[in-house]
Amino acid sequence: MIYSTEPTITLSMIIDAGILSPGIKVYSVMNKQITGILNSDGSITLKIKDEIKNFPFPSGAARAIENRSLNGWIYWQVLDSGEYRDLGFFREIFSKRNK
Numbered sequence: 001m002i003y004s005t006e007p008t009i010t011l012s013m014i015i016d017a018g019i020l021s022p023g024i025k026v027y028s029v030m031n032k033q034i035t036g037i038l039n040s041d042g043s044i045t046l047k048i049k050d051e052i053k054n055f056p057f058p059s060g061a062a063r064a065i066e067n068r069s070l071n072g073w074i075y076w077q078v079l080d081s082g083e084y085r086d087l088g089f090f091r092e093i094f095s096k097r098n099k
Contacts, residue, residue, distance in 0.1 A: 009091050024078055026038055059075075
């Protein structure tokens with residue numbers, strides 16, 4: 001098994017660095033009508049079947065919507081300067097700034 005020596009980057013780290021802001025809307029790559037809110041701790045809050053649920057990780061939030069295992073870093077997007085960019089885009093920005 002190969003283990004990464006790279007530190008794990010979390011959404012809360014990206015928020016703390018000022019790259020993304022809490023309260024920003026995230027959109028499903030599959031259906032832009034499916035949205036959530038990014039919280040200051042890096043979790044994502046969704047409304048599913050009239051129930052508000054909080055997910056600590058983007059992949060868990062994606063799985064709750066699609067009922068299958070997905071990479072939340074590419075499933076969730078943010079509207080940034082008129083373009084939809086996946087969360088992985090912002091993770092890359094963080095990674096480059098902190099090398």
